[in-house]
Amino acid sequence: MRVVFIGGVNSSAVTLSKLIEHDVDVARVYGYEPKNTELVSGYHNFSALCSDNAISYTPFQKINDHIDEIESLEFDVLFVVGISQLVSERIIESASAGAIGFHPTQLPKGRGRAPIAWLVDEVQDGAATFFVLEKEADAGAIFEQECFEVVEGDTALSVEDKLLDAMAVALDRLLPKIKRGEWSPVPQDEALATEYAIRKPDDGMISWSLPAHKIDRLIKAASEPHPGAFTFHEETKVKILASRIENMLKITGVQGRVLKVNKHEALIQTGSGLIWITPEHQYIKQLKVGHLLGYRVELEIFKLKMELQKLTSKLGEKE
The missing domain is CATH 3.10.25.10 (Formyl transferase, C-terminal domain)
Incomplete structure (x- = not known):
């Protein structure tokens, strides 16, 4: 079972580490390397981990710039974890068995953007959910879902810690099945679907x-x-x-x-x-x-008007 992995944050690191721990054949890792890592919440670089484990590593800024290369790799399963970019259908379809995505909510609830911030804001329980990656975001059938509790005292960081622990549990169940060639995800109930909008x-x-x-x-x-x-x-x-x-x-x-x-x-x-x-x-x-x-x-408007009047008056005096 050959795997190609795409990621760039802490949740990606947990997934890649578990792939290595379960002795999965990782053909290549594509690691997100933005121009400014401070703008990426929970950024994680994988170059050292890949070097230590003799895994081919390719940095990227736009994953869809690597379509042709990924299509040429001849692999079975694609993992895409922790990137906000929309992955081309050509990349998704290049995996012979299929592609697996990840989302930190109890899908079908909480599809969409900035899920951890919304979970904390609304005090909603989350989940480490691995699902079939498809064209429609976060809508694919679910392989594994390990739930965790969010309480009033939680912050984004404490919820991320709970999420990473839940991911490890979910992956310990999922990866042995994937290695055996099992592929039996359960479709999401569209009637229960909700969506989180972008936060800036x-x-x-x-x-x-x-x-x-x-x-x-x-x-x-x-x-x-x-x-x-x-x-x-x-x-x-x-x-x-x-x-x-x-x-x-x-x-x-x-x-x-x-x-x-x-x-x-x-x-x-x-x-x-x-x-x-x-x-x-x-x-x-x-x-x-x-x-x-x-x-x-x-x-503040009043203060600005007063300053503008003073400036206009001085300009008038100079004329």
Whole structure:
């Protein structure tokens, strides 16, 4: 059973390591090597692992640039794990037995983009799901699905840890079957299908008018390995690393105002309830009680108009 593998993140690394552990014949690995790895959540490079295990390795930025090469490899199974690029049908069909994809939700629920962030945001249980890779994203019949729980205290990183553990369990069941030539996936129930839409780095901006629990979910969902939630303090964009809801203190404040500050955290009034936040890089030292986080749009427009009037006046004087 010859396998070609395509991947580029932590979940890909677990899969490739399991393929090696189960003594699967990996004909070639295609590893995603973007120009800026900081923009790829959970990025993982496989060149060293492939070198150590005498596996042919090809880096790529766009996997569909390698169609002809992949078609020429004469292999049985294609694994595509942890890349957001749409893989050409020609690549999928080049595997004689078929192609296997991966998704971290309980498919058919949660198809689509940024699944870990959505699982944390909505406190939805996930799963390590291996399925038949087809033209329609995340819709193929399921080989294995190992579920895991998501709880209120989870962050994107803790959910990823649970996912990677679940992947190892699922692969220990799946790979022996694949090596024996078993291919009996179960079709998904389309009536149960749901979809997650794309999330972008700017979607991590905190709106302090939201309730504390919604802001807490956003901060946890956008946290490492994702770009992070953020707010503004005066002219500075401040990344927020962690948060916790305050349920004991009886304080009423103005939305976005800093109410208390301790060594690592600041207490902020939200649209409903209080929340402690941990800013990045010791920025807590810059915050004082009474400071305002975020911008009030009407005030900012007014300030800009005043500055524009001053500038126009000076230009008029010069003329």
